[in-house]
Amino acid sequence: MDSDFFDYLNTPCSHLTSYYDLLGVDPNSSTEQIETEFRFKAREFHPDKNICTDSTTIFQNLSRAREVLTDPQLRKHYDTWLASGIHIPFDKWLTMRSQFHTCMHWSMASGNQQKMLLTDAADCQSNRASRSCGSGKTKASASDLLNLFRAYKI
Known part of the structure; x- marks a missing residue:
């Protein structure tokens, strides 16, 4: 991984301003409201109209905020990140x-989940029945247990 990744993790969040706060809108605002607020702020901070040294950076941040918040998919990702x-x-x-796509291979549809629970209950019953008296150990070998673990059965 990049060394700057760890730098980001150790940096306080105070320098990260919400796009909603930057534009002065609410997270429930419509696209039209976001566009209106952007136009108002853009007139105020446009580099050609404002002699402030930070106006270019502010305008770029405003443009990025508008781009993210007016695109439904980007906005969904932004809300998740926020x-x-x-x-x-x-x-x-x-x-x-x-x-890095997160893979949740253990999640499944609700119909399959019920089948899995019933299968696990049956496996649990068979494991109890296979125990020998007094020893407390199952007859399953270590490799069998490993296979059950890999198959998410234990």
Whole structure:
């Protein structure tokens, strides 16, 4: 991993301003409201109309906020990132998210989940029946247990 990834993790979040706060809108605002607020702020901070040295940076941030909040898919990702409270800037998180797809192979549809629970209960009953008296050990070998573990049965 990049060394700057760890730098982001150790950096306080105080420098990260919410796009909603930057534009002065509520997270429930419509696209039209976001566009209206952007136009108002853009007139105020446009580099050609404002002699402030930071106006270019502010205008770029406003443009990025508008781009993210008016695109439904990006806005959904942004809201997910914002709710996570992670210390990585949104653009870095978005890049990493597209590079590393999280695989939740253990999740399944509700119909299959019921079957899995019934299968696990039957396996549990058979394991209890296979125990020898007094020893407390099952007849299953270590490799059998490992196979059951890998198959998410124990």
